[in-house]
Each structure stands twice: as structure tokens, then as C-alpha cells.
Amino acid sequence: MSASPVRRPRPGIRDVAEAAGVSVTTVSHALSGARAVHASTREKVLRAAADLGYVADPRASGLRRNRSFLVGLVGDRMVTSPHASRMVLGAQEAVAEHGSLLVALDAEDDPELEERQIGSLLAHRVDAVVYARMFHQFVEVPASLAALPVVLLDASSDDPAVPSAVPDEQAIAALMVGHLLAQGHRRIGMLTTVDQTPAAWGREQGYVRTLADAGIAYDDALLLQCATDTVAAREAALPWLARDGRPTAVFCFNDQLAMGVYQAAAAHGLSIPRDLSVTGVDDLELISAALVPGLTTAALPHREMAGWAVAEVMRMLTGEASAPGAPRQIALPATLVERGSVAPPAGQ
Amino acid sequence: MSASPVRRPRPGIRDVAEAAGVSVTTVSHALSGARAVHASTREKVLRAAADLGYVADPRASGLRRNRSFLVGLVGDRMVTSPHASRMVLGAQEAVAEHGSLLVALDAEDDPELEERQIGSLLAHRVDAVVYARMFHQFVEVPASLAALPVVLLDASSDDPAVPSAVPDEQAIAALMVGHLLAQGHRRIGMLTTVDQTPAAWGREQGYVRTLADAGIAYDDALLLQCATDTVAAREAALPWLARDGRPTAVFCFNDQLAMGVYQAAAAHGLSIPRDLSVTGVDDLELISAALVPGLTTAALPHREMAGWAVAEVMRMLTGEASAPGAPRQIALPATLVERGSVAPPAGQ
DNA sequence: GTGAAAGCGCTAACAT
DNA sequence: ATGTTAGCGCTTTCAC
Numbered sequence: 005m006s007a008s009p010v011r012r013p014r015p016g017i018r019d020v021a022e023a024a025g026v027s028v029t030t031v032s033h034a035l036s037g038a039r040a041v042h043a044s045t046r047e048k049v050l051r052a053a054a055d056l057g058y059v060a061d062p063r064a065s066g067l068r069r070n071r072s073f074l075v076g077l078v079g080d081r082m083v084t085s086p087h088a089s090r091m092v093l094g095a096q097e098a099v100a101e102h103g104s105l106l107v108a109l110d111a112e113d114d115p116e117l118e119e120r121q122i123g124s125l126l127a128h129r130v131d132a133v134v135y136a137r138m139f140h141q142f143v144e145v146p147a148s149l150a151a152l153p154v155v156l157l158d159a160s161s162d163d164p165a166v167p168s169a170v171p172d173e174q175a176i177a178a179l180m181v182g183h184l185l186a187q188g189h190r191r192i193g194m195l196t197t198v199d200q201t202p203a204a205w206g207r208e209q210g211y212v213r214t215l216a217d218a219g220i221a222y223d224d225a226l227l228l229q230c231a232t233d234t235v236a237a238r239e240a241a242l243p244w245l246a247r248d249g250r251p252t253a254v255f256c257f258n259d260q261l262a263m264g265v266y267q268a269a270a271a272h273g274l275s276i277p278r279d280l281s282v283t284g285v286d287d288l289e290l291i292s293a294a295l296v297p298g299l300t301t302a303a304l305p306h307r308e309m310a311g312w313a314v315a316e317v318m319r320m321l322t323g324e325a326s327a328p329g330a331p332r333q334i335a336l337p338a339t340l341v342e343r344g345s346v347a348p349p350a351g352q
Numbered sequence: 353m354s355a356s357p358v359r360r361p362r363p364g365i366r367d368v369a370e371a372a373g374v375s376v377t378t379v380s381h382a383l384s385g386a387r388a389v390h391a392s393t394r395e396k397v398l399r400a401a402a403d404l405g406y407v408a409d410p411r412a413s414g415l416r417r418n419r420s421f422l423v424g425l426v427g428d429r430m431v432t433s434p435h436a437s438r439m440v441l442g443a444q445e446a447v448a449e450h451g452s453l454l455v456a457l458d459a460e461d462d463p464e465l466e467e468r469q470i471g472s473l474l475a476h477r478v479d480a481v482v483y484a485r486m487f488h489q490f491v492e493v494p495a496s497l498a499a500l501p502v503v504l505l506d507a508s509s510d511d512p513a514v515p516s517a518v519p520d521e522q523a524i525a526a527l528m529v530g531h532l533l534a535q536g537h538r539r540i541g542m543l544t545t546v547d548q549t550p551a552a553w554g555r556e557q558g559y560v561r562t563l564a565d566a567g568i569a570y571d572d573a574l575l576l577q578c579a580t581d582t583v584a585a586r587e588a589a590l591p592w593l594a595r596d597g598r599p600t601a602v603f604c605f606n607d608q609l610a611m612g613v614y615q616a617a618a619a620h621g622l623s624i625p626r627d628l629s630v631t632g633v634d635d636l637e638l639i640s641a642a643l644v645p646g647l648t649t650a651a652l653p654h655r656e657m658a659g660w661a662v663a664e665v666m667r668m669l670t671g672e673a674s675a676p677g678a679p680r681q682i683a684l685p686a687t688l689v690e691r692g693s694v695a696p697p698a699g700q
Numbered sequence: 701g702t703g704a705a706a707g708c709g710c711t712a713a714c715a716t
Numbered sequence: 717a718t719g720t721t722a723g724c725g726c727t728t729t730c731a732c
Contacts, residue, residue, distance in 0.1 A: 016709060027719045032711060039712095042717060059475045063415040064709035067724045072411060073476065074453075083444075083456070084437040086638060092431045093458060100468075105422075105455055105476050108431070110441060120448075127407045128421065128453050234642035260642065267644055270618065290434060290638055294582035294608065296615055364725060375703045380727060387728095390701060412725035415708045 015056040023052035035060070066129075073104040075314065076125040078118060079136035079157075083110035086288050087138050087306065091157060094310030095134060102318050104131065122148050132317040134310070135159065140170050140203040153320035157313045158306070160202055164333070167316045169309040172335035173206020174213070176302050177255065179340055180283045181214040183300070184253045188348045189281060193226040193244070193251030195237060195261050204257065207285070211255060226251055230261070237264025238271075245272050245280070252280065252349040259284035259291045262299055262345075277347035287341050298343025305336035312336070363404040371400035383408070414477075421452040423662065424473040426466060427484035427505070431458035434636045435486050435654065439505060442658030443482060450666050452479065470496050480665040482658070483507065488518050488551040501668035503661045506654070508550055512681070515664045517657040520683035521554020522561070524650050525603065527688055528631045529562040531648070532601045536696045537629060541574040541592070541599030543585060543609050552605065555633070559603060574599055578609070585612025586619075593620050593628070600628065600697040607632035607639045610647055610693075625695035635689050646691025653684035660684070 021028045026045060034041045034049035041049070052058075062073045077095050082088050092108050099106040107130065111118035125133060126148065133149055136157035143159045145166055156168035184192050194211045197204050212222055225247070230240035237260065244250065245268050256262040262284035266276060274280045276297060284292060284301035292299040312334055369376040374393060382389045382397035389397070400406075410421045425443050430436050440456050447454040455478065459466035473481060474496065481497055484505035491507045493514055504516035532540050542559045545552050560570055573595070578588035585608065592598065593616050604610040610632035614624060622628045624645060632640060632649035640647040660682055 017711095018709085028710080029712085029719060029721095030717085033718090036711085040717070045717080061415070061709055062476050063411045063420060064724085065711070067409070067411045067415055067709085067726085068711045070724075083431060083440045086434060089432040089458075093460065096431075096457060100472060105472055106457075107453055107455055109444060109454075110437075112441065124448060124453055128410050235644075238644065260638070263642055288638065290608070290636065291642075294611055294639075296583075296586065365727095366725080376726080377703055377705095377728085378701085381702090384727085388701070393701080409725055412708090413727070415710085415725085416727045418708075 015058045017060065019056055020049065020053045020058045023056060024048045071131055072129040074107055074128060074130040075099045075104050075317065076130040076133040077106055077108040077136060078111060078121055078125070078133060079138065080111055080113050081138045082108055082136060084112065085138040086290065087286060090306035091136060091310040094307035095314050098311040098314035119146070119148065122146060132321050134313045134317055139201055140173065141201040153317050155313045155317040157310055167332040169313045169334050169336065170202070171304045171309065172337050173203055174210035176285055176338045177207045177210025178214045179338060180255050180285070180302055181211055183340060183346065184255065184281060184283065185218050187281065187346055189253040190220060191226065191249065191251045193228065193254045195228050195230065195241060195254055195265060196257045197232040198229045199232055207257060225249065232260065234260050234264040237261040238267040241265045241268035242271060245269060245274060254280065254282050256282065256284050259286045259288045259299060259301055263291050263295060266295055277345050279350060281346040283346060292341070292343065297345050300343050300346045301341050302338040303341050304338050308336050363406045365408065367404055368397065368401050368406045371404060372396045419479055420477040422455055422476060422478040423447045423452050423665065424478040424481040425454055425456040425484060426459060426469055426473070426481060427486065428459055428461050429486045430456055430484060432460065433486040434638065435634060438654035439484060439658040442655035443662050446659040446662035467494070467496065470494060480669045482661045482665055487549055488521065489549040501665050503665040505658055505661045515680040517661045517682050517684065518550070519652045519657065520685050521551055522558035524633055524686045525555045525558025526562045527686060528603050528633065528650055529559055531688060532603065532629060532631065532694065533566050535629065535694055537601040538568060539574065539597070539599045541576065541602045543576050543578065543589060543602055543613060544605040545580040546577045547580055555605060573597065580608065582608050582612040585609040586615040589613045589616035590619060593617060593622060602628065602630050604630065604632050607634045607636045607647060607649055611639050611643060614643055625693050627698055629694040631694060640689070640691065645693050648691050648694045649689050650686040651689050652686050656684050
């Protein structure tokens with residue numbers, strides 16, 4: 005009664021050829037479109053292939069065409085960082101569209117491990133590599149990757165020949181600070197990181213410029229730096245929020261720092277958003293949706309950045325020219341995610 | 353002056369053979385150990401291979417041996433979930449030890465996407481698959497994976513023939529409740545999830561049993577359920593912590609729920625750990641290290657589970673027998689991570 | 701202990 | 717428009 009338990013080997017191109025009554029060459033071309041095939045023949049081939057559930061063996065095809073249909077994604081904390089997830093998803097999706105497979109490796113912040121992983125990717129003859137960082141920063145492409153198409157993700161290189169996809173840091177600041185301005189805030193503080201990265205520079209610059217554009221003079225006392233974790237943010241914000249001319253709203257570098265500001269505000273009996281408006285960046289739901297009230301923040305275009313990076317690296321691989329004048333470096337905009345941490349200032 | 357810019361093609365086995373003055377057959381055997389090779393010959397071959405930086409092309413070798421040197425890791429939220437990261441790392445590491453490459457795919461909780469991804473893995477002829485869930489739960493192995501060695505990770509099957517690696521849920525409860533008991537607590541509550549999964553059952557059962565073993569009668573009012581997010585935990589804990597016979601310590605199902613308990617405690621002016629001790633499970637540093645005080649929690653053996661799963665699936669692949677009597681299903685213990693959220697009860 | 705040659709499943713000349 | 721065949725880079729008979 006039951007189906008035969010025999011494990012049938014996967015059908016090969018010969019099985020399809022036989023079933024369709026043509027040569028393997030014709031099957032190959034009918035499926036790849038590499039040369040013209042009579043419509044009726046193609047029809048037969050496609051049907052036979054579908055019936056048999058034929059899928060070309062990438063090892064054989066790759067051996068011949070010198071491809072692996074594998075795209076590597078290497079990064080410092082590609083998997084462990086919450087920021088990473090959407091990048092991996094975006095890359096995964098884009099790679100799948102090309103019929104390839106994404107191999108995402110997490111180097112855990114260990115340069116030696118990273119070098120070994122690049123070695124694995126090379127050993128497996130990956131077609132291309134997307135080289136990512138968890139926070140927008142400057143990097144050099146490892147020499148070991150010199151032979152492959154490489155695109156940077158959430159990272160910039162001083163070599164303009166290396167394509168890269170990053171968030172538009174200035175626009176992030178403009179988005180969040182603009183949102184606070186629109187609510188009527190004038191004393192808007194920024195809690196930023198001490199890290200010297202394009203992410204920090206860009207957001208700080210955007211903060212200053214957006215205020216200036218609104219006719220608000222820069223006030224040194226409203227820009228505060230701390231290490232990039234919640235504990236440091238809380239400690240930095242504690243005295244800051246106790247001062248007389250304290251800000252009525254704080255634009256935080258990221259959600260983790262915003263959480264520290266929540267804690268400091270609570271310690272002072274300040275109610276968010278009544279007494280203090282707070283914004284984050286990143287939209288880590290584990291934090292932004294869990295805080296009370298929910299944190300208004302910016303969702304970074306991680307998914308889109310990764311999609312673009314993969315598309316670009318595939319263009320390099322296939323030698324296909326990008327649209328004339330298309331930039332090789334792209335800065336994508338973030339999206340405002342409103343929850344409940346922003347309201348007009350108390351005085352209004 | 354500078355090195356030639358010519359892109360030298362990767363050396364093949366013939367290059368090694370030529371350099372070593374032997375046949376390709378001998379090179380192959382010297383490198384694989386598949387048959388005896390004179391020591392001095394092997395020496396020559398190894399040196400030549402190393403000099404040339406030769407690494408066998410997995411496509412060619414795999415084509416011949418019907419392997420791909422690819423191991424798939426599929427899961428509902430393999431990348432997006434913070435729980436996942438350590439599993440991916442453990443799997444990555446273990447797979448690398450076998451000279452293979454881990455292909456981790458995130459199905460984003462979408463069964464259709466998952467099926468497509470399994471299709472990709474099959475198309476690329478992965479050697480084996482680790483099928484994972486983010487929370488320990490029951491699953492059926494997808495029929496599409498029937499032809500491959502499959503091991504479950506953080507999931508159980510009713511089919512005892514399918515090997516699986518899970519956390520020891522009862523032991524987690526024993527660890528955390530035992531820790532609270534050791535501090536002198538007697539009225540220990542549990543805030544658990546409404547989800548019906550082995551993770552929930554096991555921890556609840558472990559909670560009840562550990563209390564019973566300590567001679568404490570089960571009190572229905574001390575076991576509270578809510579949805580698995582911080583907001584729900586806060587709302588559930590709010591009235592619970594206002595009651596007269598409120599617990600002096602709460603064992604939470606995970607860190608997210610613990611965060612909700614922190615919020616509810618703060619709303620009631622209860623100080624942690626002075627008025628209330630709290631423990632979590634998962635050790636999501638984004639939360640556990642960020643809360644004030646730091647959250648005492650359990651680190652799940654994700655990394656070890658993944659390592660075991662990969663080792664097991666490779667054993668299946670190579671047909672190597674596991675140690676006689678070695679279990680095909682394994683439950684690994686968690687580790688206590690002490691921060692600052694536990695202290696003796698106030699009355700002490 | 702070593703080598704020659706067939707063949708893994710495809711693709712792409714080179715036929716016709 | 718279609719077919720024959722060489723060969724991608726390995727592993728593994730088979731022969732010595």
C-alpha cells in the first residue's frame with residue numbers, strides 16, 4: 005500500500021533529456037536560455053524537468069562555469085548583534101533571488117577568527133562577499149578578499165572604488181530632532197557615544213545642523229557623551245537631568261542609551277513624556293517596545309542596505325554595468341517609529 | 353617593483369602533483385589519507401601543497417564523492433531572535449571543525465518561506481540539516497527533509513528516532529528556585545508564559561518539584577501566567593505584587609518577563625532586591641545587564657546544544673556509530689549568572 | 701607504493 | 717534548431 009521506501013537518486017539532466025526526447029544540450033539551453041530553443045521543445049523540456057523535480061546540481065554546473073552560487077556575508081558580530089538580524093534577512097532574500105545561497109558567518113569581534121572564516125569562504129569558492137560591520141564605521145577590506153567582488157555593508161572605506169551601503173546618519177538626526185522640534189521643543193539635548201565612528205559624527209553633525217536650521221544656537225551643555233551601553237547612559241544622564249537648564253527632550257544615539265535615560269528620569273521622578281521626551285535609534289524591539297512608555301525611535305534601513313549590497317556585488321560578479329551614473333556608495337534613510345516617548349514640552 | 357597584478361588562478365591538484373613530482377592520484381591520497389603513501393612522498397606532497405596554498409575544490413571533490421560540505425541550519429527565527437545567536441555560533445564552530453560550511457537560514461516564522469529555504473538547501477545538496485526552533489517546543493521534521501540526516505535543536509519530536517538537543521528545563525527551574533531558596537526565600541512566585549511548550553511545562557514542573565523537595569506546599573496564587581512579552585508581564589505583575597501575600601521572590605520564565613516585573617515593582621515602590629528578588633532565564637545581555645540592578649538569570653546552553661547537534665548530524669552523515677548507548681536525545685544544563693537582583697527576603 | 705584513466709553532472713565549444 | 721563531445725577538478729577503481 006505505502007510508497008516504495010527505495011531512495012530514488014535525484015534526477016540528472018540526462019533523465020530530463022530522456023523524458024523529453026531531446027539531448028542534454030537542449031535541456032541545458034532550454035533551462036538556461038543561453039541559446040534559442042524551439043518553443044515547443046522548450047515546453048517539453050520544462051514539463052519533463054518539472055515532472056521529475058529536476059534541479060541542476062550546483063556543484064557540477066559550478067565546476068564547469070567556475071561559480072559556487074554561494075555568497076559570503078562576514079561581519080564582526082553578524083549574528084550576535086541585534087542590529088544584524090535585518091541585514092542578514094535582507095541579504096538572505098536578495099541572494100535567494102539570484103538562486104544562490106547566503107553563507108553568513110559571525111566573527112565575534114575576533115580578527116583572527118574572521119580571517120579563518122574568510123579562509124573557509126575562499127576554500128568553498130564563494131562567488132562574492134559582503135563585508136559588514138555592526139555599527140557604521142571605517143574599515144579596510146581584508147587583503148585576503150582581494151580576488152573577489154566585495155561590497156561593504158554598514159561600513160565605509162577610504163577607497164572610493166569599494167561600493168558600500170550605509171545609513172544616512174545626518175538624515176537620522178534630522179528625522180528625530182525634526183520630530184522633536186515639530187512638537188515644540190527648543191531645548192533638545194543629545195546623548196551620544198564616545199566612539200569615534202561615522203555613525204557618531206554623522207548624527208552629531210545632523211543634530212547641530214538641524215537645530216541651526218531651526219534658528220537654535222548650539223549649546224555645549226546639551227551634548228553629552230558616554231560609553232555605548234545602558235549603564236553608562238544612566239550614569240551620564242543622572243546629573244545631566246538634575247541641572248537647571250536640563251533639556252526638555254533628548255535625542256539618544258541609540259535605544260540602549262535611551263533606556264539609560266529612562267532610568268535616570270525615573271530616578272529623578274521625571275515622567276516620560278510629560279516631563280521629558282526621549283527618542284532612540286535602532287528600534288530594537290526588545291527594548292523599544294518593552295519600555296514604558298514605548299520608545300519613539302528610528303528604524304534603520306538595514307534590510308534595504310543589505311539588499312542593495314547584494315545586488316551590487318552580484319552586478320560586479322556578472323560584470324553587468326550598473327545604471328550609468330549610479331552611485332557605488334549609497335546612504336539610505338531611516339524611518340520614524342512613533343511609540344509614546346515624545347510629547348510637547350511641559351511649558352506649552 | 354610591485355608584485356605582478358596578474359590574477360593567478362588557484363592551484364589545482366595537478367599543480368601540486370607537478371611540484372611534488374608525483375601523480376595526482378598520489379597527491380589525493382597523501383592529502384586524504386585514503387591509502388598508504390610512503391612517508392617521504394607524503395612529506396613532499398604536503399610541502400608542495402602548502403607552498404602553493406592548495407585547497408581542494410569542494411565542488412569537484414563533492415561532485416565525485418556526492419557531498420557538498422554544506423550543513424544547513426533552518427529555524428523559525430534563526431537570526432532575528434536573540435536566543436539564536438549562541439546557537440548559530442555553536443553550530444558554525446562545530447561545522448567548521450569538519451571542514452564544512454554552515455548555511456544558516458532564518459524563516460521569519462513563515463512556514464512557506466521555510467519550505468522555500470529548505471528547497472534552496474536541497475538544491476544546493478547540503479549534506480545534512482539542523483532543524484531548530486527558538487523556544488524549546490515540539491515539531492515534526494518537514495517531509496522535504498526526509499532524505500537527509502536531520503537533528504533537532506531546541507526542539508523535540510515525538511519520533512524518538514530523531515536526535516535532538518534541548519535545555520534541561522527542570523534543571524533550569526531547580527537552579528534558579530534553588531538559588532532563591534538558598535537565600536532564605538519561602539514565598540517564591542513564578543511568572544510563566546501562557547504558551548504551551550516543553551519549555552513552559554518543564555520549568556513549571558521544576559518549580560513545583562523544587563519547592564516540594566524543600567518542604568514547601570504549592571500555592572496556586574504564586575503561579576502567574578501571561579503572554580511572552582514585557583508589557584504583558586508588567587500588567588500581570590501589577591496586581592499580583594500589590595496583594596497581601598505577595599511573593600518575596602519571583603522566578604520568571606525569561607528575561608523579558610523579568611523586565612516587566614521590574615517595572616511593576618517600581619510602580620509599587622518596591623525596591624529590587626531589597627523588597628523583591630527577581631530572576632530571569634536566557635541572559636539576554638541587552639536586558640539582563642541593562643536593568644538596575646543587573647538581573648540574576650540563567651544562561652542556556654545554546655552553544656553546547658548546537659555543537660552537540662552538529663556533531664550528531666555529522667555522525668549520521670558519515671555513518672559513524674555513536675558511542676554505544678549514547679543517547680540520541682540530550683538535555684543540557686544551564687548556568688547561573690549572578691548579577692544583583694537577588695537578596696535574602698526583607699524579614700530576615 | 702604508485703600511476704593511468706574513468707567518471708561525478710553539468711556547460712559550451714564545435715559540429716551539423 | 718539541435719546534437720556530439722570535451723572537459724571543469726577532483727576521487728577512485730583498476731592495473732602494475
